[in-house]
Amino acid sequence: MEIPSEFRDAMLEHAAEDHPNEVCGMLGVLGGKVVAHYRIKNAHPSPYRYEMDPKEHFVTxxxxxxxxxxxxxxxxxxxxxxxxxxxxxxxxAYPTNFYLIVSPHRFDGNSQQIGEEPQVRAFLIDEGEVTEESVVVTA
Ligand SMILES: [Zn+2]
Structure with missing residues (x-):
């Protein structure tokens, strides 16, 4: 999928503002390209979980x-x-919609930081089966 850098940056800024708590939100995608970004309140702020505020989730x-x-x-x-x-x-809950995860740094499988650069990755999650989608950040 294609992510214009302004939306990549918007997700990372959101994450940095509430760090170390997890943040969440929604994107609008058209023809494989991200065209809109919405922050959604994390109803249970924590460094280890998120739950989209149900009303904001519904409205967005x-x-x-x-x-x-x-x-x-x-x-x-x-x-x-x-x-x-x-x-x-x-x-x-949405097997045909992408789940994106952003992280401020690169971590290994033991959560040890192994790089400075922020990460944005996209996945499809269908009945426990995870498929990674390539992400291209464009100007
Ligand atoms: Zn997570």
Whole structure:
């Protein structure tokens, strides 16, 4: 999928503001390209989990769908790789929509930081099966 850098930066800024708590939000996707970004309140702020505020989730989803876009969902990991946790996989409710995870740094599988650069990765999660989608950040 294609992510214009302004939306990549918007997700990373959101994550940095609430660090170390996880943040979450939604994206509008048109033809494989991100065209809109919405912050959604984390109803249970914590460094280890997120839960999209149900009302904001509902209202934003309707706005995205009314605009004719596909919704995608994002959240941040502050201390672990930008990959779905067991909980993320268990709770994923939209098998055909992308789940994006942003992380302020590169971490290895033991959550040890191994690089400075921020990470943005996208996944499809269908009945426990995780498929990574390549992400291209454009200007
Ligand atoms: Zn997660």
């Amino acid at each position: 989803l309707r706005e995205v769908e009314d605009a004719g876009w596909e919704p995608a969902f994002y959240h941040s990991h502050s201390h672990s790789p930008a990959a779905p946790s067991d909980t993320d996989i268990r709770l994923a």
